[in-house]
Amino acid sequence: MSADAKPITSVWTRPHRPQREKLTREQIVTATVELLDAEGAEALSMRRLGTCLKAGATSLYRHVANRDELIQLAVDDVFGEMGPPSAATRGTWRTAVTRAAVDLRAMxxxxxxxxxxxxxxxxxxxxxNAVRMTSGLLAQFEAAGFPAGEEDMAAGALMSYVVGIATSEAAYLSLIDRSGVPERAWLSDHSPDFGEETDPRQVREDRFAYGLDRILDGLASRLAPGDDRGPRPTGR
Incomplete structure (x- = not known):
């Protein structure tokens, strides 16, 4: 590292010291998530968050060094909304991994x-919280009998699919929300092939399930015959 380079810092490497003042790290994280949900990442700054909390910048800096650390805390906080990892067993790995994928998409x-x-x-x-989730996936793939060293690649492939499609879906839903009209009406105006009786939410659910099935089919092909004994998720 050069003399001018700034070290990469992480909020997780700094001791979490209890503070005597009323503002706590937990309050900061809650307000950060609320601001991100309401206004998006572009709106987040230390000054903006301080305004939301009715606190000065000095109070915030006692807990976090910068905006990047706010993001780190907020990301891990929403990962905490996901259910605990299922027990890792060879016969149920596919069901457990599907549940984790569905929870991740919903988050x-x-x-x-x-x-x-x-x-x-x-x-x-x-x-x-993120470590708990990824460790749970790794344990499932290890218990399933994936070749040594492939557990992390299997987990990465699964998460890339889920986060990728969910991020695109979230952007699409944000566009619908900004239009001020229901999704069904928006699709009727913008998609000539959209049927009036079609449930757009179910279409999105089915597309996600189909892609997830195919990802898991591909991953299961790496197992020795007889190792893929878990029930397959419903897909089309």
Whole structure:
């Protein structure tokens, strides 16, 4: 590292010291997530967050060094909304992985800002909730009998699919929301092939399930015969 280069810092490497003042890290994280949900990542700044909390910048800097650390905390906080990892067993790996994928997609749709930010946070800055989720996936692939060294690649392939499609879906739903009209009406105006009796939400669910099935089919092909004994998720 050159003398002029700034070290990469992470909020997770700094001791979490209890503060005597009323403002806590938990309050900061909650307000950060609320601001991101309401206004998007572009609106987040230390000054803007301080205004929301009715606190000065000095109070915020006692807990976080900069905006990047706010993002790190917020990303891990929303990962905490996901259910705990299922017990890893060979016969149920596909069901458990499907559940994790469905939970991850739902989380990204609730928080449209999180998908683009995941790439910025990076593996060096993930917090305990994200580690719990990824460790659970790795345990499932290991229990399933994937070749040694492929567990992390299998988990990465799955998460790339889920985060990618959910981020695109979230952007599409944000566009619909900005239009001020229901999704069905928007599609009727913009898609000549859209049927009036079609449920657009079910179409999105089916497309996600289909892609997830194909991803898991491909991953299962890496198992020895007889190892893929878990029930397959419903897809089309």
């Amino acid at each position: 990204v749709l609730r928080h449209p800002w999180v998908g683009p930010e995941l790439g910025q946070v990076g593996l060096l800055h993930v917090g305990p």
